[in-house]
Amino acid sequence: MRQQLLAWWEVHGRKDIAIKPWMFTTDGRWPEPNEDLSPYGIWIAEVMLQQTQLRVMRPYWEQWMLVLSTMQHLVAAEERQVLLLWQGLGYYSRARRLHQAARQLAASPLPSSLEAWLAVPGIGRTTAGSILSSALNRPVPILDGNVRRVLARLHGCLEPPQRAQASFWQWSEALLDPLRPRDFNQALMDLGALVCTPRTPSCQLCPWQSSCAAYAAGEPSHFPVQDASKPIPFQVIGVGVVLNEVGEVLIDQRLNEGLLGGLWEFPGGKQEPGEAIEATIARELREELAIEVQVGEQLIALDHAYSHKKLRFVVHLCRWISGEPKPLASQQVCWVKPEDLSGYPFPAANVRMIATLIDHLRADMLSQRS
DNA sequence: GAGTCGTGGGG
DNA sequence: TCCCCAAGACT
Structure with a gap:
């Protein structure tokens, strides 16, 4: 399973510096498993990516890194400037918490453990896992919208993901490649974004087609099962x-x-x-x-x-x-x-x-x- | 734990 | 006044 996904990702994944610039070394390479990345830019990117598509947030990240290129710049910045850089991205508490967290952490280096990241304002389990696997290649699972959809289909889960959180986290953790967690988590998200899409998934291109319960059942787009939506005032x-x-x-x-x-x-x-x-x-x-x-x-x-x-x-x-x-x-x-x-x-x-x-x-x- | 929190893309 | 959804977190 892992090797099938990673082999697909090596060819089709979003591992271009123009697409995910925060994932690259200072000399422009995708990092080797034993290479760490500076977590600051990854932290900013992962918070911007919460409930926000890659191509929507990328110009905001580029501008942010021009203006607030280091932790010290963020700490020294005024809140108005931080919110101006966030203007148009939505969920503005993300920006204020980022600012607040930077000031809390100003004295020390950025966290390197799951517990420490989870204590940072605005960081939950998925963002913490994404930062740690991306920056330090730590084997920490993630569960974002892409992964949730992939897992729901893979397992043919008949329960809405919100009600089966524990199972989904276990599936994500069990699947994770302990040797290449950085690449694997990226591959899982790329699969969801590029192949296992919400509406009309491209099952013919999927490395996991033969393992997928939803595909076997004939209607992958019916997964994940939805809760009834409520009317909006x-x-x-x-x-x-x-x-x-x-x-x-x-x-x-x-x-x-x-x-x-x-x-x-x-x-x-x-x-x-x-x-x-x-x-x-x-x-x-x-x-x-x-x-x-x-x-x-x-x-x-x-x-x-x-x-x-x-x-x-x-x-x-x-x-x-x-x-x-x-x-x-x-x-x-x-x-x-x-x-x-x-x-x-x-x-x-x-x-x-x-x-x-x-x-x-x-x-x-x-x-x-x- | 159900509600609250934005905006833009795409069907 | 379409609909759904996106690298979720916080209360």
């Missing part, structure tokens, strides 16, 4: 882009707990039943910032889907009337020149609002001149 959010008399715009930093923690945003909140959206915006700004505004024209309306809710943002330009803004429901608030908004980390939906705002202000300038 939908809400309308009124958002105010508040401008003062000198043309600055009001933004606030969200609390660290909860959705989009630590990021900046234009203030607003949920529309209540029967409420006009203009009234929602005026009310939310009164409740959360203690200011009075005149709600003006709509800037944009946009739908945005999160993991477990869908929102429609209805964004209106507002004129500030009175009241010094107070962070009653946020970490801090401030007035910012529109051209300085790029210095603050915003969620994706807000980035779209900013682009529209900049366009709008530019058009305003032109029409006033003519």
